[in-house]
Each structure stands twice: as C-alpha cells, then as structure tokens.
Amino acid sequence: MTEAIDQLFVSLKRWIEGFFPEPWRSTISIVLIVVPILVMFGTLFAVATILERKGLGRIQNRYGPNRVGPFGVLQPVADGIKALIKEDVVPYRADKVVHFLAPIALLVPVLLTFAVLPYGRNMVPVDLNAGVLYFFAVGAGTELAVFMAGWSSRNKYSLLGAMRAIAQMLSYEVPLILSAVTVVMIVGSLSTVKIVQAQDFTVRADGSLGLFPNWFVFTPWGLAGFILFTIAGIAESNRTPFDLPEGESEIVAGYFLEYSGFKFALFFMAEYFEMFAVSGMAATLFLGGYGAPLSWLTWIPTWFWFMAKVVAFLALFIWLRGTLPRLRVDQLMNFAWKFMLPMTLINLVAAAIWHFMGPGLARWFVCAALLIVPYFWLAHGLGFGKRLTKRTYRYAE
C-alpha cells in the first residue's frame, strides 16, 4: 500500500504512456516528465513569493499582503497579472538583441539543473552517470546571462551590479563545488541516485531497519560540508545576506534595473528556481534526498519527503533574509576566499580521515577537532573575534 502511493507518479506515467502507440512513446514519456516538474516548480514559485512576503512581514512585525484573497493567498495571481500586462520598457541605447536574450539565457540553465534531482524513488528525470558534475556545469551558465543583462542596459548601475554579481557567483562557485566533492569522494559516484541510496537506513541482520539513517549531515565532515554548501548556495542565488548585486537600497536593483514587466518576472522566477535547485541538491547530497528521517516514518511517500526538505530550505532562506543584514562586497569576497575555501579543503581532508579510520568513536573526535580548530583560527585571524570596545561618538563642530 505504501509502496503503491510511493510509486504513484511513476505508475501514473506508465499508464498514460500505455495509451499511445509505440513510435510516440518516448516523446510522450519526455513530455510527461518535464511538464509536471515545470508545473510543480511554477506553483512552488508562486507559493514561495507569498510565503516570503508574509514571512518577512511577520518577522518585521507587520502583516504581509492580506488584501487580495483570504489572508492574501491570491497575491501571486495579482502579481502575475501585473507582470504580464505591464509595458515592456527597453532603453533607447540598449543593445536590443542581448537585452532580450538575457532573461532567457538566465532561466534556461536553471531549468536544466532540475533534470538530475531525485524527486522520489525511481523519480529522477535523467539518471546521468555524472549527475553532480552536470548540475554544477549547467549552473555555471547563469553567470554569463547576468553579465548580458547588466551590460546590455548601457547603464552604469546595471553594469556595476552585474560585475559584482559575477564576482560573487564565481567566488562562491569554488566552495560550492568543493563541499559537494567531499560527498562524491565518500560515495564514489557522481550519480545523484547513488548518493541518495548511500544515505539509506542500514539493514540489520534480521531485516529490520536501524532507527536513524546514514545521512551525511550527521557526520562531522557532513555537517561542515552542509553548512558550507548552504552558505555558498545562498550566495549563488544572490539572496540576502549576499544580495548586494540586487539590493534595492544600495544599487537600485543592480543588473535587472532596466527590465520591466514580464522580463523582470522571468528574472525573479530564475532566482527562485535557482534557490529551489540548490536546496534540492543540498537535500540530495547531505540530507538523504528522498529518505525519511526516522525508520518508522518510511510509510510516508518519498516524494513528500523531498518536497518537505525543499520547503524547509525555503523557510530557512526566508528566515535568513528577514534577520541578517547585507554583506559588503569586500566582506563577501574575503569570506569566500579566505574563510570558506580553506574550510572546504580541510573538510576534504577530514572526510578522507573519516573514511580511512574505520567505524568507532575515535574518528568522531579526530574529525571534529580537525574541523573546529581551524574554524576558530581562521575566524580569529580574519578579525571576526575583534574585541568590542565602548562606542564613541563624533559630533560636527
């Protein structure tokens, strides 16, 4: 029974495919995989906008939008109608072709990254042998689109915002990939399905499942890798506290300054989709993908667990946006190169030591010490441990 619900979408797809004759079957199969993913993430995007605005509002001690429907739930519909009917203003001196192509060039790589995430058991759109590499390779395609958007507007604020965004995305790409490499190293495969299967419950001798799963986040190197991956993922999708390239009070929305109407909605959507993709990959790599957190909860279908983890990440991102202040550009770059990159390299060494020391209690202490000591050294050395002195005031004479 639980197996049937778990494989509900797979059997539904096979049933619909059965109606079509043989030569059409592969095309229909592709359509049946792609359309539900787009619809699901589109709906999640709409839900995320309203969740974000209500959530931010509550954190800032105000109601969010509450006029449009009961408790404001129809706000995304109103936003969508507004985006579609607004006039599309293109600056006179802008480069028309590049200006038009930039939102598309930003959205397409992000949508392509959805193809290797395992949404449930047997529910990967494409089971690539090098799935994780594909994810990061295609994700790197978004940077050039950001440049296209900023440069084609012929506006110095857009160009400045685009340059900062590219520098930020490029710098945080390195810790992102390196913290994923630790997982790949331990599992021995780049395929996302194998990585999720490696984090399954251990089967005891009598066939029953152990209580806790083997999620990598429960190991010292996994926890460090998870934190580093999440921080780098937040920076990759330009969310607060790393949203200087598009901060409204700093640079007047940066690289999508000159975009209005539907193109702006496309940029917005691309940013949220990138957030979902990075959350999905973090859940796959560190939180066990579609696995349940406790063995007596496995009756809940796997696709529910995956979406629950993605929504939990969404809530985390919204919470961070509401509480943390923005980082300055030089603070961002310092953080990426001088703190996160050494920590990811040390994490690699810690994961290797974990693997080679064999099971037991000793490796917990060694790996934890190997990660905590450099953390405090780096933090102290980079000035995070500055002593807070009494505040002094300067008055104009």
Added chain:
Amino acid sequence: MTPLVGYLLLSAMLFAVGLAGALTRRNAIIVLIGIELMLNAANLNFIAFWRFSEHPEALTGILFVIFSIGIAAAEAAVGLALIIAIYRHYRTANVDEVNDLKG
C-alpha cells in the same frame, strides 16, 4: 561521408575560422578568441579519433583533452592579463598600433 569524416571536417573548418580571425582582426582580444577556437577544434579532433579508435578503454583521447582544456584556460588567463598590461601602457588594444620597436 562517414561520421568520422564529418567530425574531422567540422574540426578543420573551426580551425580555419579561428586562424582567419587570429590573422585578420585588429583587436588583441579577438586574436585570443581565435586562438581559443583553434584549441577547441584540436580538442574535437582528439575526441572524434578516440571515439572511433580500436582501443577506447585506454582513455588517451579523453585525458589529453582534459589536460588541454585546463592548459587552454590557464593560457587564456595569462594572455588576457598581458593584454590588460599592454593596454595600460599603450592605451590601445589594437595590435597594429603596438609597434614601438618598428623601423
């Protein structure tokens, strides 16, 4: 025309286009773009021959191309740094105007 000939002709054409651009354009950065195209054409040649070889499990073609991609990226970085340094001194990135030793 067999598939291998198709890939080799594509690679030869890309090489010729890159060579033409590197020889005829005035801006130093476009010359570098031409050089990158030539390197990529050679990489395509390697992969095509690897695919059609008798012992593809030796992976020689793939590894050569992996190293070639890495080295080409390093060379592009150094070349562009040189162009930026030259621009700072001559105030132009035009290869025809960097001719101080002439005559």
Added chain:
Amino acid sequence: MSLPFAIIAVLTIAAAVAAMNLRNLVHCALALTVAFAGLAAAYLQLDAQFVGFAQILVYVGAVAILIVFAILLTRGGDTPQQSIFSSSWLAGAAVAVVVFGVLAWTVVNSAASRRELPPQPEATVKQIGDALMTKFVLPLEVVGLLLTAALIGAVIIAMKEDRPELRNHASKNGTKAETSGQIVNRKS
C-alpha cells in the same frame, strides 16, 4: 549524416564565423560562448560525457567570463568606428583557406576516413579518475603546477602598479611648471 550532428555543426560554425566577424567585441565573446556550447554538444554526441560537462564548466563558466572582463577592462565595450580588420586581411584569409583546403583534402583521402562506428565505449568518471591517478599522475601534477604558476603570473602581470614615476608620467597633461616642480621636489 544524422540530424543532431548536422544541427550542432551548423550552429557551431555559424557561431564561430560570427565571433570572428562581428563589430562589437562583447557580441563576439557571446558568439564564442555559443560555439563552446555547440562543441560541448558535439562531445556529448561522441559519448564523452565528462569532457562535455568539463567543457561547459571551464569554457562557458570561466573562460568566456574572463574574456568579457578583459574586454571591459580595455574599454572595448563600445562599437569601434573604423575598420575592424587589419590592412593585411587578404593574406590572412588566404592562408586560412589554404589550411582548410589541405586539411580537408587529407581527411577525405585518408584511410582513417573509412572507419565504421565502433560500439559505444565505457568512459565512466571512475575510469577517468583511475587513469588520472595511475597512468597519468605525472601530467596531472605538472598541470597543477602550471595552473598555479599561471594564476600567480596572471595576477602579477595585471596588477595595478603604484610607482611614483608612473604618477609623474600620468601628470604630463598638467603644465610644464607643475611637472618640473614635482621633479625638483623629488630631488631635494
């Protein structure tokens, strides 16, 4: 020829020709990115998945951005007004045509061109990793050394220099008295 290969070939060559012929430098760089993506698709057609994804990651994700940054740092963002081709463009084009002619003639007339398509090889990432660590470990280390040297070298070459002679040189736009005054001050 199969249809996917034809589409990829036409797209790549069109992008490469556009990269060499467009006026605006940033358009050239973007056309080059399309050519890189077309080549990555060709690698995927040839069952070399790791190389295809590495091509996208390195070339589209890094080298293209590097080229674009260099264009902006050398003030090439505006469309140039005078001719984009140098005065000896005919010789260059002739050389390129001759090179293509020789290569195409060699390819079509060689024995290798009659090879059939072998069965799909297995080039998993695990095998590539094994080969890199056993048979090709020396080139791997050398490439690592080379990348480090290139990184440090590129940073040093492109670093802004802050020497006092350059500041004097730059102030030539001021009056003679100012510059001689500065030189006098420096001597004393």
